[in-house]
Amino acid sequence: MQITTNEITSNTIVANLVEENEEYILYYTYITNPKSKYSKENPIQHGTCRLMLSNKDCLTGSYWTSRQTIGDIELKKCR
Template identity: 60%
Template sequence: MLIKISAWSTLIAYIVLVTLKKPNGGVGFISLIPEAVGIPPIPILIFDKWLWKWIPFIKMPKLKKEYKGLLKYNFGGEDLNKNIQVFIEQTFTNIKIKLKTNEVISNSIVAEIIEENGDFILYYNYITNPYSKYSDLNPIQIGTCRLDVSNPKKINGIYWTNRKTKGDIFLE
């Protein structure tokens, strides 16, 4: 998507420059290319960071920066709950997730929101970084999370890890 926006922005910038500067000959036209290429990154960065959130035909959910919620999981045959905080940094092209509990902080490695059967699903892989006093009982894990973000006010999903743990996530 950004490649298309970048290409069209460069073409439009080039046409505007040709119209305004009225170059003479082939060298004049060619000399405008570097100038045209240098203009689009600014509007593209503005679009990627902020503008996309205000365009009504872009259906991607606009997630809050912070959620609080509950992690329900099974450990040693016992069903347990843990309070969590989730922090999200979202642009049009990138999303980063940080989850905090009293024992660990996990950070996304890769993440993407996709449309799946009419719902918007956030998939991300993550690595946990346990606090030292919990690292023996709860060592570093790599996991995957699947969250339904169709309603950004109330997010639910599941996770599973390389240590064969799994659970449900409820965020508001």
């Protein structure tokens, strides 16, 4: 997966779908690469995300990064 903003490009390095307690969890690790003019305030970072399918149209989970940031994530299917 690749995500691009005006400041960075983020690329998935590895992803794995794991069965845990009869639920499927998606783990993926990524790297962000900033555009040069943003590299000082937004340096390269690695991160990992754990996402669970909470219903057929929504993934929820958390992430943590090499810059010691953590957070929650919710992805909804667009129709």
